[in-house]
Amino acid sequence: MTASEKKQVPVSEGLWTTPSSPGEKPQLIGSKCPGCGEIVFPTNRRCINCQNEHMEDIKLSRKGKIHAMTTVMLRPPAYYKGPVPFSIGWIELPDGVRVNATLLGAEPDSFKVGQEVELVIHKLQEDEEGNDIMAFGFAPVEA
């Protein structure tokens, strides 16, 4: 396989935007209720708050703060090929939504509640054809 045949495949479609220019950065895609203003991630057609069925897609903020986190010490089921231990957390975005994500870019135990983190799209693992499976996570904001 040559490099040009190698593709980047998102772990799931529709989770984040694909930048169309180098200056653009990916953003997570959520849904906002035009009725009550509820915001959810990932997208959902029906509002969990008021049952409105006309939720609209919105781009979520790239930066947020760690609301809660934990470090996973044991290797998850076989399909997971990433490093162990790793940290996962709930990231509170200024949009008013919390996102469950892997924490990256620092030692697993070094993350703190309230720490500012930023969206990163990273290679999770390779599939059988050698394509990069891409996933989202959050990493400390560069000072």
Ligand SMILES: [Zn+2]
């Ligand atoms: Zn609603």
